[in-house]
Amino acid sequence: MSAHVVVTDLTKRHGAVQAVRGVSFVIARGETFGLLGPNGAGKTTTLECLVGLREPDEGRIEIAGVDVRAAPDAAKERLGAAFAGSALPDQITPREALRLFGAFYREREEPAVLLARFALTEKADVPFATLSTGQRQRLALALAFVNRPEFVVLDEPASGLDPQARHELHAYIAAMRREGRTVLLATHDLHEAEKLCDRVAIIARGKIVAAGTPQELAAGTTSFEDAFLRLVADEAEGTRT
Amino acid sequence: MVYGSVFPLIYLAVFWVLYRHEKIPLMHHAGEWLTVGVLGGASLGLPTTLVGERERGVWRRFRLTPVALWHVVASTIAARYVIILGAGALQLAVALAVGMPVPGHPLALWAALSVVTLAFIGLGLVIAALADTVPAVQGIGQCVFLPMLVVGGVAVPVAGLPEWAQQFSAFLPGRYAVEALQACVTGGGLGAARFPLAALAVIGLAAGAAGAKLFRWDASQRFLTLRGKVWLVPALAAWLAVGLWAGLRSRVAVVTPPAVVVAPMPLPEPAWMKLTDTDIDALDFHVPSDGGVVAPFAAADEPPDENTALLLVDVAAALPTWAPGRVDDDEQAVRNLLCVCAVPDVVQLSGERYVPLLVLDHLSQRYPKDQLVKLLAWVALHPDDGTVLLDLNELGIPGSVGDSNQVRERSYLYALKFIMRLTGRKPPARIK
Numbered sequence: 210m211s212a213h214v215v216v217t218d219l220t221k222r223h224g225a226v227q228a229v230r231g232v233s234f235v236i237a238r239g240e241t242f243g244l245l246g247p248n249g250a251g252k253t254t255t256l257e258c259l260v261g262l263r264e265p266d267e268g269r270i271e272i273a274g275v276d277v278r279a280a281p282d283a284a285k286e287r288l289g290a291a292f293a294g295s296a297l298p299d300q301i302t303p304r305e306a307l308r309l310f311g312a313f314y315r316e317r318e319e320p321a322v323l324l325a326r327f328a329l330t331e332k333a334d335v336p337f338a339t340l341s342t343g344q345r346q347r348l349a350l351a352l353a354f355v356n357r358p359e360f361v362v363l364d365e366p367a368s369g370l371d372p373q374a375r376h377e378l379h380a381y382i383a384a385m386r387r388e389g390r391t392v393l394l395a396t397h398d399l400h401e402a403e404k405l406c407d408r409v410a411i412i413a414r415g416k417i418v419a420a421g422t423p424q425e426l427a428a429g430t431t432s433f434e435d436a437f438l439r440l441v442a443d444e445a446e447g448t449r450t
Numbered sequence: 451m452v453y454g455s456v457f458p459l460i461y462l463a464v465f466w467v468l469y470r471h472e473k474i475p476l477m478h479h480a481g482e483w484l485t486v487g488v489l490g491g492a493s494l495g496l497p498t499t500l501v502g503e504r505e506r507g508v509w510r511r512f513r514l515t516p517v518a519l520w521h522v523v524a525s526t527i528a529a530r531y532v533i534i535l536g537a538g539a540l541q542l543a544v545a546l547a548v549g550m551p552v553p554g555h556p557l558a559l560w561a562a563l564s565v566v567t568l569a570f571i572g573l574g575l576v577i578a579a580l581a582d583t584v585p586a587v588q589g590i591g592q593c594v595f596l597p598m599l600v601v602g603g604v605a606v607p608v609a610g611l612p613e614w615a616q617q618f619s620a621f622l623p624g625r626y627a628v629e630a631l632q633a634c635v636t637g638g639g640l641g642a643a644r645f646p647l648a649a650l651a652v653i654g655l656a657a658g659a660a661g662a663k664l665f666r667w668d669a670s671q672r673f674l675t676l677r678g679k680v681w682l683v684p685a686l687a688a689w690l691a692v693g694l695w696a697g698l699r700s701r702v703a704v705v706t707p708p709a710v711v712v713a714p715m716p717l718p719e720p721a722w723m724k725l726t727d728t729d730i731d732a733l734d735f736h737v738p739s740d741g742g743v744v745a746p747f748a749a750a751d752e753p754p755d756e757n758t759a760l761l762l763v764d765v766a767a768a769l770p771t772w773a774p775g776r777v778d779d780d781e782q783a784v785r786n787l788l789c790v791c792a793v794p795d796v797v798q799l800s801g802e803r804y805v806p807l808l809v810l811d812h813l814s815q816r817y818p819k820d821q822l823v824k825l826l827a828w829v830a831l832h833p834d835d836g837t838v839l840l841d842l843n844e845l846g847i848p849g850s851v852g853d854s855n856q857v858r859e860r861s862y863l864y865a866l867k868f869i870m871r872l873t874g875r876k877p878p879a880r881i882k
Contacts, residue, residue: 262513262668282516295511298503313515352511 213238213391214259214360219268221254228254230415232268236360239389241382243406245396247441251415252395253293256364259393260290272360286314289358291349293365299338303329303348306337307355314356323351327381343374350381360391367401379405403433411437413444452495458487458537462544476550481632483545484538484563485604485624491534492570494591497578500526501587504578505669513667523662527571534567535560555639562634565647566627569654573623575661576685582672598624620702621693623653645699649692656688722781722828723821730827730869735877737866745795745863746803758801762808764846765790769812772845780817782836784825785861787813789839790847792860797849805847810868823872830865833858 214236221229229251236242244252257263259270261281270277270284277284297306304320311317324330327347332340340348346366353361363382367375382405385392396402402409403423410420418440419426426440427433465483466476476483503509512522546552553559573594581587599605601615603625608616619625626646633643640647660681666673673679696702740747748754754762769775774786790809794802813822829836838857841850851857869875 260514262510282518285514285516290514292507292510292514294507295514296503296506296508297511298508310511310515313517 213273215271217269219255219258220266221258221263222266228415232417234410234417234420236391236393238391240407241386241392241394241405243394243396243402243409244412245402245409246412247397250412252412253364256362256395260288260362261285286356287358288360288362289353289356290362291353291366293368297337300336302334302336304333307351310352311355316357318355318357323354327351342369346370346378361385362393364395367398399434399437411440413441416444418444455537455540457490458541459544461486462541474551475548476545477636480635481628482604484541484631485627487537487541488534488566488570489595489598491537492530492567492574493577493594496530496571496574497581497587497591498584500578501581502584504666505584509667519665523665530571531567535563538563553635555634558639559634561640562630562643562647565650566630569623569650572654572657572661576657579661579664580673598622603628617702620696621689623650626650652692653688657685660685722824725824725827730823733827733830733866735866735870735875737863737877745860745867747806747867748803750807754801754804758804761801762804766808768845769808774839780825781828785829785836786839788829788861788864789857790842790845791864792857793842793851794847795860796851796856799847799849806864810871819872823869826865826869830862833862
């Protein structure tokens with residue numbers, strides 16, 4: 210598969226803290242790529258640099274050959290994103306939000322299609338403030354698809370969801386995978402990463418400590434979870450096995 | 451909603467109450483209540499909304515799209531402009547409903563209100579850029595809002611401010627907003643508001659540019675770490691420039707408010723004024739004869755001896771300027787003058803019978819007859835009130851009295867004798 214997203218030596222500091230330290234990875238077209246790490250590992254900062262929410266200190270990011278730092282708007286036309294900590298004005302309805310955000314792109318999906326796809330038709334015309342957490346998360350996903358993106362970035366999409374809502378979300382991500390979309394999924398949930406991702410990069414203390422398929426990462430250990438915990442602990446101690 | 455509709459109507463009601471005695475309701479303060487409404491919506495309401503949405507992550511969501519910053523800023527300005535003009539229209543509708551006449555230049559008023567609104571929206575964008583949190587908006591907003599309200603010519607007319615505040619207000623956009631709007635309601639329209647409109651345009655453009663340049667998408671971007679803070683300099687410089695420009699153009703126009711003449715509070719009518727003829731007739735006019743030892747009274751044509759004549763000359767000369775006889779309390783003044791009769795009587799001065807003639811003559815020149823009768827009657831009805839004098843050395847009358855009751859008794863008798871002479875009363879017949 211050809212490279213769709215290329216991240217090279219990404220570095221970002223928050224004051225005296227180096228949140229991202231020389232992160233590099235490649236995501237193939239149509240691949241679901243997981244960025245797995247504990248809280249504070251640098252996952253969100255990496256994704257924020259990727260989508261243009263933050264300006265990296267160093268490094269290069271390419272999405273479908275477009276340099277994100279040189280042409281951020283062109284890059285944004287190609288990607289969709291759903292980030293934790295994003296919200297909408299209280300009184301806007303899902304239908305209005307999809308119409309509004311769709312207007313920002315050259316190519317856009319019909320709101321009715323997205324409302325149906327993410328089971329929001331019944332809530333299409335109610336204010337955002339009245340939506341449940343699961344409904345808000347589905348709306349965030351719908352908004353991520355409003356421009357028919359080639360590349361979708363999801364930052365902890367299951368955060369705060371109950372088991373049923375989490376199951377529904379996983380079904381949506383699995384559907385994206387079947388559709389052949391390129392997906393970058395940041396998560397601290399091992400099972401989510403193992404279940405949904407083709408390949409996973411484990412990030413700890415701002416550094417990629419290992420990358421590969423879940424099976425490759427689990428090789429030589431009892432389980433993927435065991436491999437993850439060992440890798441993270443080694444990074445914390447400053448040694449690699 | 452609150453800043454856009456509720457507060458402007460509250461301000462309108464406040465001005466209506468404050469100036470309720472004016473013949474034409476609200477008209478002469480339209481510039482003030484319209485400006486207060488715009489200030490609230492633009493300098494408090496707008497940044498509160500912007501920063502609140504930033505804190506919740508709304509702007510972060512917009513930042514994920516390719517929408518240009520100027521689109522976001524322009525749409526924010528446009529939306530807030532519609533809200534504020536709507537609030538202004540609501541205020542005007544209510545003002546007209548309670549009797550304010552139609553403004554002199556309605557279209558000009560819309561234009562001026564637009565300039566005022568856009569200027570203060572620019573200010574609101576700067577406040578949103580400065581504040582990291584919604585509470586910070588309130589703090590910064592009040593620091594701008596309150597000075598303009600109190601000493602900036604908005605809630606308190608410039609003409610009513612002290613000189614230093616009038617000078618200070620020349621640096622604040624609130625004053626120009628009031629002037630521009632009022633000119634379109636009761637003045638000469640836009641032509642009479644050229645300078646204030648120009649001042650608002652300068653301030654608004656500088657603030658708007660700074661606010662747009664310093665616009666923050668994300669709550670994690672703190673003001674202190676923000677790049678481009680230098681854009682605040684032209685925003686502040688605009689206020690300074692306008693104030694200096696106003697001074698150079700003699701536009702500060704320190705206006706002395708018209709002297710407020712406060713009518714003196716009318717003093718309550720003294721009690722003795724309320725005495726009636728019935729009260730006076732009720733007095734007991736059984737008095738000793740004028741030829742007796744007690745309360746003697748010489749006839750008008752009875753000549754004194756030489757020594758008494760000399761004494762009387764001195765007393766007559768001193769009496770008009772004698773201080774106890776000139777106190778402000780008329781009742782006490784009369785009491786004191788009656789003592790001039792009473793003390794010589796008690797000490798049995800040789801010329802005692804002639805002194806009452808001098809005192810009555812002096813009192814008659816000082817008071818109208820009917821007032822004097824009432825004063826004497828009051829003293830007679832209240833013989834124990836006030837104070838009495840026990841010696842009259844200041845008047846050159848020798849001797850002093852040790853018992854004040856004696857002086858009070860003789861003063862009482864002389865008061866009755868004076869009333870009888872002034873009213874022509876004869877002593878009542880004695881019961882045989």
